[in-house]
Amino acid sequence: MKNLGLFCGGFSSEYAISMKSAQTIIDHFPKAYEVYKIEVVKGDWFCELNGEKGIFNRNNGSLQFSGRQVSVDVALICIHGDPGENGKIQALLDLIGIPYLNSSVKASALSSDKYLCNQFLNARGFNTAKSHLITKDIGFDSDELIKELKLPFFVKPTDSGSSFGISKVHHKEDVAPAIAAAFEEGDTIVAESFMDGIELTCAVFRSPKGIIALPITQVSTENDFFDYDAKYNGKSKEETPANVSVALTHDIQNASKEIYKALQLNSVARIDYIVVGTKPFVIEVNTIPGFSQASIVPQMLSCQGMAIDEFWSMIIESELNS
Secondary structure: OEEEEEEEEOOOOOHHHHHHHHHHHHHOOOOOEEEEEEEEOOOOOEEEEOOEEEEEEOOOOEEEEOOEEEEOOEEEEOOOOOOOOOOHHHHHHHHHOOOEOOOOHHHHHHHHOHHHHHHHHHHOOOOEOOEEEEEOOOOOOHHHHHHHHOOOEEEEEOOOOOOOOOEEEOOHHHHHHHHHHHHOOOOEEEEEEOOOOEEEEEEEEEEOOEEEEOOOEEEEEOOOOOOHHHHHOOOEEEEOOOOOOHHHHHHHHHHHHHHHHHOOOOOEEEEEEEEEOOEEEEEEEEOOOOOOOOOHHHHHHHHHOOOHHHHHHHHHHHHHOO
């Protein structure tokens, strides 16, 4: 039996979400693997097992329990935001020689940066929202942002997860507080034009038979936008499969597979869209999408009639044997 290190937690505000994702994975992971849940925190990373705490050795990739050492044969990272979704843990694992199921350092770093990723995809011919990069050094001008993007527009951290630090700005006086809130979650932020359309999302993954696109989901919310409250406190409606035309379904699935290939992704990724009329605009790419019971990807798998352990078995076979 191989030992899988499941890295969860992390340094962002999505720590609790990551822990829920990890538990769903543990509950449904292929039985050929012994799963060790490694909590990534500031300080020693640890694994609690039968009341005993083992410390993860970042020099050799082992877990040190009292009187015994457990080697990690393969890793799976389910950290939303820093330091998982941005590729930092992948870099560490590359250095110490532990294979992992996730996307590479390069692909993760690019995909996790909302501004740079969309600039890359736009250059490859995919539609994206109009955006403006803001850093602490450059600053911002509220009037110029309003002139460029029109009200309302979104303000987001570029390099954190997709649940915290996001604001929809309706008035000029909301610009500065929105930017301040975003800077609490990341070092750079993006102001992005609002698009009035329907929100669709599609997950894709690599299997031994090629890249598979799962049924797409339509997301709607009674809130102003799909924020943390909408995602995790029951303030949203997620319909899988989405009640859209067959043609649009195919467009979204095909675009998602092409984006997956263009970014050179691995394992599972979820791509979010706003569709204006019949034209899809890419919102963001999630290389470590949520996997809790309330998350969208498990809903897509259920709609596909695919068991979660079967899903991970296909990813393992594809990623470790490629």
